[in-house]
Amino acid sequence: LAKTTQPISMDSYEGQEVNITCSHNNIATNDYITWYQQFPSQGPRFIIQGYKTKVTNEVASLFIPADRKSSTLSLPRVSLSDTAVYYCLVGDTYKYIFGTGTRLKVLA
Amino acid sequence: GAVVSQHPSWVICKSGTSVKIECRSLDFQATTMFWYRQFPKQSLMLMATSNEGSKATYEQGVEKDKFLINHASLTLSTLTVTSAHPEDSSFYICSGTSGGPQETQYFGPGTRLLVL
Numbered sequence: 288l289a290k291t292t293q294p295i296s297m298d299s300y301e302g303q304e305v306n307i308t309c310s311h312n313n314i315a316t317n318d319y320i321t322w323y324q325q326f327p328s329q330g331p332r333f334i335i336q337g338y339k340t341k342v343t344n345e346v347a348s349l350f351i352p353a354d355r356k357s358s359t360l361s362l363p364r365v366s367l368s369d370t371a372v373y374y375c376l377v378g379d380t381y382k383y384i385f386g387t388g389t390r391l392k393v394l395a
Numbered sequence: 396g397a398v399v400s401q402h403p404s405w406v407i408c409k410s411g412t413s414v415k416i417e418c419r420s421l422d423f424q425a426t427t428m429f430w431y432r433q434f435p436k437q438s439l440m441l442m443a444t445s446n447e448g449s450k451a452t453y454e455q456g457v458e459k460d461k462f463l464i465n466h467a468s469l470t471l472s473t474l475t476v477t478s479a480h481p482e483d484s485s486f487y488i489c490s491g492t493s494g495g496p497q498e499t500q501y502f503g504p505g506t507r508l509l510v511l
Contacts, residue, residue, distance in 0.1 A: 317497075330489075330502035331439070331502045333502075379497075380492050380499065381496055383429075384441075385439040386438060387438055
């Protein structure tokens with residue numbers, strides 16, 4: 288199982304783009320990369336999933352370099368409501384291991 | 396995305412009693428469901444995995460006789476905390492997936508358990 292490393296916390300201001308990078312040096316060939324968002328006292332919410340290059344949906348983009356040893360979640364123009372913990376998960380959905388996540392605080 | 400519900404959203408019980416938490420997939424068939432526990436300021440920890448109609452597989456350190464899991468249908472799984480004690484107070488979250496290893500897990504809103 289690939290272990291992930293993320294910054295423990297980040298601060299940003301409203302309207303800025305936020306990039307959260309996750310390191311996963313031991314990612315396996317078949318592993319996908321999945322990001323979740325969690326608000327206090329709520330279950331995690333799926334944000335985006337990708338395998339390589341770039342994936343974009345209505346809320347975020349996911350950038351994955353060719354070696355796939357890291358990935359970057361990009362949140363465009365964050366608002367106060369984006370304050371949450373963001374988790375990067377790599378591998379088989381049957382064996383998700385949640386790391387510490389990145390605690391993003393958006394400031395006014 | 397797919398929707399998962401949990402009931403109750405919070406529960407307070409006396410030490411020694413049992414508590415049942417329901418997890419339902421509302422718009423998809425969850426062939427596999429997962430139960431997690433999360434203590435304050437900590438990350439989610441997987442407790443067990445269950446497939447419909449099969450016995451649950453528990454993670455190391457999780458007492459299967461204390462945390463009874465039933466996955467009777469493709470849309471319902473239950474977690475029963477038997478003889479609950481204050482140290483079992485936590486946030487319990489379920490999730491479900493409908494397909495293979497690359498299928499996304501969809502999480503429920505969680506259940507806050509407080510044992511007095």
